[in-house]
Amino acid sequence: MDFDAAPAEQPCAVCDKPARTRVHTGCRERIDANLRELPALYRQLPDALHPGRRGGDGRNGSRTAPLPCNVDALDLLGRGGIEGVVGGWARDLCEREQWDVPQFGTIVATVDWACGILGLNLALICDEHPAVREMADELRAITGQARRLVTGEKPPRRIGVVCSCGRTLRVTLDTAGVRCPACSAQYGHSEALRLPLAERRAA
Numbered sequence: 001m002d003f004d005a006a007p008a009e010q011p012c013a014v015c016d017k018p019a020r021t022r023v024h025t026g027c028r029e030r031i032d033a034n035l036r037e038l039p040a041l042y043r044q045l046p047d048a049l050h051p052g053r054r055g056g057d058g059r060n061g062s063r064t065a066p067l068p069c070n071v072d073a074l075d076l077l078g079r080g081g082i083e084g085v086v087g088g089w090a091r092d093l094c095e096r097e098q099w100d101v102p103q104f105g106t107i108v109a110t111v112d113w114a115c116g117i118l119g120l121n122l123a124l125i126c127d128e129h130p131a132v133r134e135m136a137d138e139l140r141a142i143t144g145q146a147r148r149l150v151t152g153e154k155p156p157r158r159i160g161v162v163c164s165c166g167r168t169l170r171v172t173l174d175t176a177g178v179r180c181p182a183c184s185a186q187y188g189h190s191e192a193l194r195l196p197l198a199e200r201r202a203a
């Protein structure tokens with residue numbers, strides 16, 4: 001193998017680590033895995049809406065005492081939730097490529113179409129799309145959120161990182177990004193995780 005003939009390393013457009021392609025194969029595969037998981041998660045989310053439903057008396061027809069509803073699951077299921085993220089990126093792709101954007105009657109059909117077209121064109125997106133990092137960050141965050149609601153797994157631990165202005169920012173390992181409330185600096189996923197860790201104060 002002649003590595004001297006390989007293209008020079010450049011920072012990966014998603015994670016910033018040196019890469020010989022615009023986006024690492026591993027980074028592309030993680031985007032692809034999220035796109036393949038989201039349609040199934042979307043169909044499982046309704047079960048997360050009423051986590052206590054199983055304990056109820058199914059024969060009671062009364063509608064006066066609605067069960068508590070998981071609003072996070074409701075947000076992800078509605079327009080602007082999973083549909084907003086994948087549909088937004090799919091419409092953006094269609095506009096860039098001058099393809100027609102189909103209209104769908106249901107949100108789940110939009111989710112299926114969007115995940116499908118983004119997955120099919122992922123090589124193109126990784127080679128050319130100027131915002132591939134934002135897309136990867138948003139897909140990682142929303143897939144993690146949906147997966148936690150479906151499985152009941154605990155949210156990822158928050159860690160403190162220090163903004164260049166000195167303010168401590170709380171982020172999770174799957175953060176899509178964070179904006180500093182003090183100086184308005186905006187950090188993407190990998191930038192936020194590269195900030196220095198906040199020192200734990202002695203108790």
Ligand SMILES: [Zn+2]
Binds near residue numbers: 012014017019023
């Ligand atoms: Zn990468």
Ligand SMILES: [Zn+2]
Binds near residue numbers: 163167
């Ligand atoms: Zn700041």
